[in-house]
Amino acid sequence: MLVYKAPTKDFLFILNDLLKVQELKGVEGFESLTPEFCQEVLYPAARFHEEVLFPVGIAGDRHGAHLVDGKVLTPPGYKEAWKQYCASGWLQLSMPEELGGAGLPSIMASIIGEMRITTAHSLAMYGSFCLSAARMLNSLAPEWIRTHVVPNLATGQWTATMCLTESHCGTDLKQIRTTAVPQPDGSYAIHGSKIFISGGDHDLTDNIIHLVLAKIPDADGKVGARLDEVNVFMVSKHKIDLQTGELLEKNACHVSSIEHKMGIEGSATCVLNFDGAQAWHIGSTSGGVKRNSMLPMFLMMNYARLSTALSGVGYAEISAQNALFYAKERRSGKTPIFSSGDQSIADPIINHPDIRRNIMAAQSFAEGGRATALRVAVWQAQAESDQISAEERRRLKDMVDLFTPVMKAYFTDKGFDCASDCLQVFGGHGYTKDYGIEQVVRNARIGKIYEGANGIQAIDLLRRKLPDNDWRAFDYFFQTIHTFIGQYCVSGQADQGLLGRFVAAVTLLQNTVEEIRQESQQGAGVLPHLAVAYDLLHAFGIIVVAWNWLEIHQLLQEKANAVELTPFENRKVILACFWVEYELPLVHALCQRIQQGTPSVLKLPPEALDVE
Amino acid sequence: MLVYKAPTKDFLFILNDLLKVQELKGVEGFESLTPEFCQEVLYPAARFHEEVLFPVGIAGDRHGAHLVDGKVLTPPGYKEAWKQYCASGWLQLSMPEELGGAGLPSIMASIIGEMRITTAHSLAMYGSFCLSAARMLNSLAPEWIRTHVVPNLATGQWTATMCLTESHCGTDLKQIRTTAVPQPDGSYAIHGSKIFISGGDHDLTDNIIHLVLAKIPDADGKVGARLDEVNVFMVSKHKIDLQTGELLEKNACHVSSIEHKMGIEGSATCVLNFDGAQAWHIGSTSGGVKRNSMLPMFLMMNYARLSTALSGVGYAEISAQNALFYAKERRSGKTPIFSSGDQSIADPIINHPDIRRNIMAAQSFAEGGRATALRVAVWQAQAESDQISAEERRRLKDMVDLFTPVMKAYFTDKGFDCASDCLQVFGGHGYTKDYGIEQVVRNARIGKIYEGANGIQAIDLLRRKLPDNDWRAFDYFFQTIHTFIGQYCVSGQADQGLLGRFVAAVTLLQNTVEEIRQESQQGAGVLPHLAVAYDLLHAFGIIVVAWNWLEIHQLLQEKANAVELTPFENRKVILACFWVEYELPLVHALCQRIQQGTPSVLKLPPEALDVE
Incomplete structure (x- = not known):
């Protein structure tokens, strides 16, 4: 268990x-x-x-x-x-x-x-x-919603869903077919079907608030294919008395099926059908088609990607804990380190280097990733603070924007890989349901998909987060890293081996992106590099975690000059070294791919990818 | 579906x-x-x-x-x-x-x-x-087994199992506790419990032949902890009349439970209890403890690892086929290549480079891996042929021995990764059971574990397959590769870009292993490199597939001088380029890891790996 x-x-x-x-x-x-x-x-x-x-x-x-x-x-x-x-x-x-x-x-x-x-x-x-x-409705919704809906959401008395996906479209919201027809009383009638609605129905609370993406048809009853036609509407599972907030009869919205999934089977992933459900437009008082019409959704998803990134951290954490627990108990063969002298007794497998590698990789990612994510959480808060200068806020927001796709994708990739590698520590026992680690692997797999599939995050990084505002975030990012490197050098605490490897990897990544920047500014844009966008994202991911590990390493080295480090701190020093030794070499491979490109990806027309 | x-x-x-x-x-x-x-x-x-x-x-x-x-x-x-x-x-x-x-x-x-x-x-x-x-018993078992058992196995009228693992030990067979007590009639009575017995019971055939590893107790009824005490015994689910071959009453062997697993749920993975089951010793006529007592098992497992390697190929194949099928139908956004001019219609996602990358990576592995594995199958046959010179047979056997752990581990790792990456192409639909791809991922996961967990394969490569016989297989391997490179160069067909990258990667790997060899020969042995054994195995895996892709590339370039290539052949040329562009850069990262080492892995005593 x-x-x-x-x-x-x-x-x-x-x-x-x-x-x-x-x-x-x-x-x-x-x-x-x-x-x-x-x-x-x-x-x-x-x-x-x-x-x-x-x-x-x-x-x-x-x-x-x-x-x-x-x-x-x-x-x-x-x-x-x-x-x-x-x-x-x-x-x-x-x-x-x-x-x-x-x-x-x-x-x-x-x-x-x-x-x-x-x-x-x-x-x-x-x-x-x-x-x-609750936060979004509190800032954008009319008074009666702020009075009768927001407090129930804020306390978890009710829950909420985001209804984006339809069976034929996920990422590409232009294709949405769900309609919202204006009604005389100021409400809208929603028609359509949404899929992949987590918690679309359940028995935990008396009511559920659905935030639904839909298009308002034109005078002829038609909807177009433009993104700015998409608006956000609130549908309550039970209709609400606008005066008293009392829950009334059930709305015309029902769950027609739930998905059977690879993992997270306790979570109901629903198909929701809206058959003229009563809805309220969120985000503007007029019912017209307008730009920024999806602002309410973006406000809601603001923190979701950071939280998904942290799920990758959590899965690495629990996987490492369980693999370590098992590996300290399980005995097999004699080990080259920390072996008992008694040749007739097998050693715990934790002392087989390959077992350790798997577990330490998960530990090193979990703790380095956690430090990175929580640093970004600080930036997020600071970027919203009016006590901080506008320029600094802009810098922080750029950094948050750059880190968001990197962490969402890289951290969930690592969370899944770490879980699978820790399952491996259990041998055949890991493949059975007895120890529970296989469920961890299956659950962790969803993180790579939801909140914007990881491939989309890579495209977002390459096409928007890096080049936006004349590559301002890119400049900020490397300035920040170089400032750290400078401080690390003058601190006198730098381990020259770690520092040298870090500087080499950072310089390589910076030069690699700089080449893309120059090429793109000469008119080619970033599109020619889409095939290596994923590699670019991973290279950033490795570097940002390495940076945070070196910050930790520096801190502890300074401390070690004054006092003896605790076992907890000593372990951190070793895990910092592990990240540099084990993960930084990959940056060289990824940058080699990015620089040389993978032109073969673009050559064959789709029908030629099939055999025959 | x-x-x-x-x-x-x-x-x-x-x-x-x-x-x-x-x-x-x-x-x-x-x-x-x-x-x-x-x-x-x-x-x-x-x-x-x-x-x-x-x-x-x-x-x-x-x-x-x-x-x-x-x-x-x-x-x-x-x-x-x-x-x-x-x-x-x-x-x-x-x-x-x-x-x-x-x-x-x-x-x-x-x-x-x-x-x-x-x-x-x-x-x-x-x-x-x-x-x-059937093959093993036909060469090692007594006459009555060859007459009454072998033909039933050879035709699939009966099936067979290998009973190795016990709940406390898998790889480390020294720890086996199952005993085989000699009986007056020349049989043995088996006592013990075995786990993870695939097909340990079923209703497909009338009988099942279990090959069971057990130890013969000494005069005091005790068993030791030596590997050479382990012998192989045959237990028939139903006892067999030695004269007629007729199936008699059920043997004292029963299945007490089956595992609930992450995948391959149609396969019954059994716990088998032997309560004095009648058994027959295989491999020698005397009942004594002897060396090479596990020969029968090794004969049976001879081909198993190649077949497991091919399962990785098959999983990449089916994953790529399904992802491609989906990606050609599913539409989202506008693509940078092969886009339809109509801005109002979304393009098939196959033309998004990141989607292609995932699918072509699976195709390129499946087809390059398949060519590699079937080449090894040829060597296996030749190595057993008495029409081939002893020296050449020795060379071939060395190559097979070297390739076996590399393919078993690298191919099953790739099979699983390709399956998971192809699931990603389906977005949320991949995570549901509707398309079946998530089952493929779960099934593919077992390949990394059974037939010797992949970490064990890496240790086998580093500790035995490379250094055995004064690094003879290592020399053969690089001689073979360099012979190919030479032929490729003089053929005039070599694509200089591909060739240059291949030579660079091969040279790097060779130098890296040469360093280990020299160090080990100076007395340190290979043990200091155990933490990077897995990286070494992967580097070999990438190189052997690259070699086979370049063989294909050369062949098709020669052909292209005479006739126009078919679409099938053109596609192969592109997939060859893809492997070189996409996978070879990793060899540089892996060799960097191997050369620099990951000393942090070995530093902390086991209790210090835990927090607190």
């Missing part, structure tokens, strides 16, 4: 030692995040996730969600766990106090989010959009 | 054009493998696998095997399909005629094996060991 211990010490190390959030200026609430306070918050949160959520999460995936008589029944224990979770306050830790939250900086919500998705991914899916929908 | 078309054209291309098997000297039967004959065999075989086996295979994994009243019930259709399969003769194509087969060279069995495992992996598992057990 799976084990899980929340990485609380690591959260505290990153918050207090690495990022020193308490000392950061410009964001309300950071000053309260003292080491003592963070401990007071995180230790009980960890216990709750370990002891309450985790067992329910594991059992839930085995049981699965079921559609019975047109209603989704969640796995046993989900309803109670959800109520407990909302009551515990962990969900709303970073919601504003006026919306019923604790008002802590959002980095704390990110931390809780990693624990939540790692312990009970499927259950967490039902609540994915409560808070972001 | 999944589609599958057997890659018959590719099989024929490899047999007749690339390897020119008909012209090869020294192996009986090769001369019969004319293009016409190969077509006559492979087209109907393909149709049988596509039309009969494939539907049963897919449905079987959804239904799963079940243990009911102590007996394993296989999925619906398995029993009939198995009977049809045995009757069709595809299983026994390469068995000697005196054992009821068609006596074709074993390369044909390898080809059929790829189709069988790709279309019905779970069903194929029940028959994995029939033929190898």
Whole structure:
């Protein structure tokens, strides 16, 4: 059976030692995040996730969600766990106090989010959009929604969904066919069918708020194929009395089936049919077609990609923990390190270097990735703070925008790979359901797909995040890295081996992107490089984690001059070295691919890709 | 729903054009493998696998095997399909005629094996060991077994299992606790419990022959912890009348449970308990403890690793076919190549470079890997031929021995990665069970584990296959590659770009291994490099496939001087380029890792790898 211990010490190390959030200026609430306070918050949160959520999460995936008589029944224990979770306050830790939250900086919500998705991914899916929908509606929706809907979402009394995908289109929202026809009372009637709606129905709460993408037909009743025709509408599972907020009869929206999936089987992925469902337009008071009509959706998804990135971290974490637990118990053969002298007794497999490699790779990614993601969470908060200069805010926002696709894709790729590599540690036992690690692999696989498939993230990086604003984010990024390198050098703490390898890899990536930039500015654009966009994203991913590991390494080297490092800190130093030794070489291969290109990808017409 | 078309054209291309098997000297039967004959065999075989086996295979994994009243019930259709399969003769194509087969060279069995495992992996598992057990018993077992058991196995009337693993030990067979106590009648009584026995029970045939590893206790009834105490015993599910061959009462061997697994759910993976089961010692007439006592097992497993390697090829093949099928239908956005001019219609996603990259990577591996594996199948046959000089046989055997762990591990790693990357092409649809690709990913995962986990293969390469006989195989290997490079150069057909990159990668790998060799010969041995053994194996894997792609490239360039290439051949040229462009850069990263080492892996004592 799976084990899980929340990485609380690591959260505290990153918050207090690495990022020193308490000392950061410009964001309300950071000053309260003292080491003592963070401990007071995180230790009980960890216990709750370990002891309450985790067992329910594991059992839930085995049981699965079921559609019975047109209603989704969640796995046993989900309803109670959800109520407990909302009551515990962990969900709303970073919601504003006026919306019923604790008002802590959002980095704390990110931390809780990693624990939540790692312990009970499927259950967490039902609540994915409560808070972001509450925030979005609170700023964009009419008064009656702010009064009667927002508080219920903010406390998890109700949940919310995002209804984007239709069976024929996902990423390409231009193709949406769902329509929203204006009604005399100011509402709209939604017709259409949406798929892949996580938590589209369930029995956890009395009501569900669907945020639905649809097009308003023209005077002839037709819809076009333009992206700016797409608008956001709110459909409540039960209609709502606008005056009192009372829930009325069921809306014309029903779940027709749920998907059978590779993993996260406790989460109901629904097909939702809207048969003239009553809906309310969100984001403008006029019902017309307008630009920026999807702003409400983007506001909701703002934090989703960071949270998906952290799911990759969480999956690496739990995989490493379980593989390590097994590898310390399981014995096979004699090992070249830390072997017992007794030749008649087999050694624990943790001392076989290849087993260690798999486990340390997962640990090194989990902890380096976590440090990276939480640093970005700080930037996100700072980029929204009016106490910070506009120029600095712009720089931070650029960095967040650049890091977002990199982390979403690279971290979920690594989360899945680490899970599969840790399964390998169990040998045949890993392939059976007994130890639970195979479920981790299956669950982790979804991260590469949802919230924008990873290939789309790579295109986003190459086509938008890098070249936008005359490659400003690119410049900021390398300036930031070089500033760190300079500080690392003058600190006198730099390990020359690590530093040299890092500088070589950074320089190579910078030169590689610089070539693309120059070529694109000479008129070719970035399109010729689309076939290597994924490689580019991975190279950035390796570098950003390496940077964060070197920040940690520098910090601990400085400390080591004054005091003896703790075992926790010594281990960090070794994991930093591991990342540099093991992952940085890949940057050279990826840059070689990018520089030389893969022209063969573009040569054959589609029919010629088939044999015959 | 999944589609599958057997890659018959590719099989024929490899047999007749690339390897020119008909012209090869020294192996009986090769001369019969004319293009016409190969077509006559492979087209109907393909149709049988596509039309009969494939539907049963897919449905079987959804239904799963079940243990009911102590007996394993296989999925619906398995029993009939198995009977049809045995009757069709595809299983026994390469068995000697005196054992009821068609006596074709074993390369044909390898080809059929790829189709069988790709279309019905779970069903194929029940028959994995029939033929190898028949061959082994035919050469090592007493007369009554050769008369009454071998023919039943050779025709698939009965099946066979290999019973190695116990719950506390897999790879480390020294730890085996199962005992075989000599009985007055010359039989042994087996006591113990074995796990992970594929096809340990089923309803496909009347009887099952278990080959069981066990230790003979000493005079005090004790067993030791030495590998050479392990012997091989034959246990028949039903006892056999030694005179008549009639099946008698059930033996004291029963299945106590079957595993619930990540994939291949149609295959029953059994826990088998032996409670004094009647058994017969195989491999020697005396019952004593002796060296080479596991020879019978090694004979049986001789071909198993090549067949597992080909399963990786098959999984890449079927994944690429399905992803391509989907990507040609599915439309999203506008593409930079082969786009329709109509801006209002989305293009098929096959023309998005990142989608193509995933699919072509799978195609390029499947076809390059297949060429590599079938070349090794030729070497295997030649290495066993007494018409070939002893020196050449030794060289061939060295090459087979070197390629075996490389292909088993690298090919199954690639098979799984390609399957997962092709799932990605389907977006969210890939994660649901609708298209079947997620089942392919789950099934493909087992290949990395069974027949010796891939980490073990890497250790085998580094510790044995390379250094054995004073690094003779290593020398042969690079001599062979350099001979090809020389021929390629003087042929005048070499694409300088491809050649240059190949030579650079080969030279780098050779120098890297040469450093290890010199260091090891100076007394350090190879143990210091265990942490990078996996990288070494992957570097070899990329190079051997690249070599085979360049052989194909050269062949087709020569042909192109005389005639226009067919679309099939043009596509091959592009896939050859793809492998060089896309995969060879990784050799540089892997060699960098190997040369620089990953010393951090070895530093922390096991307890320090945990946090706290």
